Amino acid sequence: MNDQPRLSLGEAETLAARALSAAGANPEMARLTAAALVGAEAEGQGGHGLSRVAMYAGYLREGRAKGDAIPRVTAERGGAALVDAGNGLAYPALAMAEAEAEARATAHGVSFVTVTNSHHAGAMSLPVRRLAERGLVALAFTNSPYAMPVPGGRRPLLGTNPVAAAFPRRKGPPLLVDLALSEVARGKIMVAAKEGRPIPEGWALDAAGNPTTDAKAALDGAMLAMGGTKGAALALVVELLCVSLGAAAFGFEADSFFAPSSNPPRLGHALLAVDPGALAGHAAYLDRVEALITAMLADEGVRLPGARREILRANAITQGLAVPQAVLDQLHALANS
Numbered sequence: 001m002n003d004q005p006r007l008s009l010g011e012a013e014t015l016a017a018r019a020l021s022a023a024g025a026n027p028e029m030a031r032l033t034a035a036a037l038v039g040a041e042a043e044g045q046g047g048h049g050l051s052r053v054a055m056y057a058g059y060l061r062e063g064r065a066k067g068d069a070i071p072r073v074t075a076e077r078g079g080a081a082l083v084d085a086g087n088g089l090a091y092p093a094l095a096m097a098e099a100e101a102e103a104r105a106t107a108h109g110v111s112f113v114t115v116t117n118s119h120h121a122g123a124m125s126l127p128v129r130r131l132a133e134r135g136l137v138a139l140a141f142t143n144s145p146y147a148m149p150v151p152g153g154r155r156p157l158l159g160t161n162p163v164a165a166a167f168p169r170r171k172g173p174p175l176l177v178d179l180a181l182s183e184v185a186r187g188k189i190m191v192a193a194k195e196g197r198p199i200p201e202g203w204a205l206d207a208a209g210n211p212t213t214d215a216k217a218a219l220d221g222a223m224l225a226m227g228g229t230k231g232a233a234l235a236l237v238v239e240l241l242c243v244s245l246g247a248a249a250f251g252f253e254a255d256s257f258f259a260p261s262s263n264p265p266r267l268g269h270a271l272l273a274v275d276p277g278a279l280a281g282h283a284a285y286l287d288r289v290e291a292l293i294t295a296m297l298a299d300e301g302v303r304l305p306g307a308r309r310e311i312l313r314a315n316a317i318t319q320g321l322a323v324p325q326a327v328l329d330q331l332h333a334l335a336n337s
Contacts, residue, residue, distance in 0.1 A: 002324040012038045012321055016053050019334035023057035024067030025089065032091040038121035042316035043309040047187055048122040049329055055257070056089060056333050064264055065089050065119050078110035085118035087264045090313050093118050094269060098127045099215045101273040105136050109278025114246035115269040116185035120144070120257055124164035125178035125309065127271060132166035132174035135282070137274040139163045143267055146251040147223045148182055151232040154209025156222035159267075160186070161238040166306075168276075170286045173295065176306025181235040182223045189218050220289040242268035278318075 007015070016034035025033065041049030059065040061308065069088025073081050075095070080145035081100045085093035099111040104111035125141040144159030164178040184203050193215035201211055204218030212218055225231030234242050243250050248268025255262030276285035296302050323331075 002105050004324055005328050006320040006322055007328075008320045009038055009042060009316060012041070012050065015331050015335055016050060019053050019057055019331050020060070020089075020207060020212070021337050023060040025056075026068055026070075028327050029067060029089055029092050030067070030202055031097050033089050034154055036091045036094075036122055036126060038321070039126050041321055042313045043123065043125065044312040045123045045125075045309075047185065049322075050323060050331065052120070052122070054330055054334060056201070059089070059119070064100055064262055066264075068118050073100065076100075079104045079111040081111075081113045083113060083115045085115055087117050087266065090115070090119045090121045090267075090269065094121065094127055097269065097271050098131065101271040102131060102134060102136065103175075105273035105275045107161065109275050111271075111273045113271045113273075114242070114248075116248040117247035117264075117266045118208070118248070118269055119265055119267060121162075121267070123178065123179050124162050124174055124269075125166070125306070128164045128166035128178075129174055129176055129306075131166045131271075132176075135168050135277075136273070136274060137168065137285075139272040140269065141238045142269040143239050143248070143251050145254040145256050145265060145267075147186065148235060149205070149209075149222050150236055151218060151229045153232075154205060154222070157250070157252045158225075158232070158239050159233045159254075160223065161235045161242075161251075163234075163238060167289055169293070170290055173306070173310045175304060176309065178306070181225055181231050181238065183226045183231070184223070186233070189215050189223070193219055218323070223259075241270050 013034045016037055017030040020030040021031055037049050037052055060067045066087045069086035071083050071085050071093035074084045075082040083097045093115045097115050101111045101113045118185050121142040128138040128140045138310055141163055143161050146156040147160050148158045150157050160180040160182040162180045166174040166176045168174050198213040199215045201213055204221055204223050206212040206217040206221040225235055246268045249266035254265035276282050
């Protein structure tokens with residue numbers, strides 16, 4: 001690990017943006033996508049980091065994502081707005097949604113902004129943390145291609161449907177929660193299948209809808225929601241929030257991101273932002289948050305959600321990113337193609 005090449009965050013962003021531009025992304029899409037991927041990498045979220053550049057480049061070249069797409073607000077009223085991503089990569093639309101959410105929450109006390117006709121949204125912690133750093137309580141949701149059954153079901157219809165939330169604090173980084181709603185990340189099942197290892201019962205179903213410990217059978221079947229029926233019901237809520245309000249595509253209407261040839265996913269995202277000053281007031285809000293955090297930390301062994309990400313991010317800012325040589329070689333090859 002220590003002998004891996006290192007790039008500063010700026011160098012990584014420049015290289016990733018060049019690779020995306022070469023694949024057909026317009027300058028703003030390339031810049032914002034590269035920033036998001038590097039931001040995820042810096043937080044230790046490698047699955048949403050630089051390894052995605054090649055995948056995104058493939059989407060652009062195949063036409064699954066439109067490199068010339070320009071997001072636009074297509075509907076608005078008060079604190080609500082709808083952003084159409086135009087079937088481009090998600091990050092320009094998410095940046096627009098973030099700006100709309102901040103402006104409308106500041107003006108109205110609360111905002112809800114949805115994104116439609118979008119793509120893989122990566123680490124949803126990034127936009128909510130930025131909103132929290134500007135004093136807003138923020139939540140983010142996204143649906144994704146089908147992977148999990150609905151409550152009581154056996155065939156995959158819902159995505160893993162991540163949820164992220166960030167709460168401003170009086171001092172220090174926001175309190176941050178970011179999680180997918182599957183029992184385990186699909187990547188862990190993929191690794192087990194590659195290595196020929198079994199997986200624990202409760203992670204997945206096979207293609208016939210039966211519980212399985214066979215990782216390869218799980219990849220052909222469905223992942224299970226965390227917490228069983230309750231987690232599946234929460235995933236259903238996220239699916240409806242992200243899809244029905246913005247007329248996006250349901251998870252079962254979008255091909256897998258890993259499919260060799262697939263359709264534009266047309267996924268949906270949503271951002272909810274609240275200005276504490278519109279309710280009990282900033283001082284009262286901050287007092288209540290710190291009271292809970294103090295009580296949490298009084299229990300030995302408790303680590304605040306998001307604390308590890310902040311440490312990794314701070315280290316990446318000062319020390320750069322360790323990038324596997326294979327990934328670095330791939331980035332250079334894409335950038336020079």
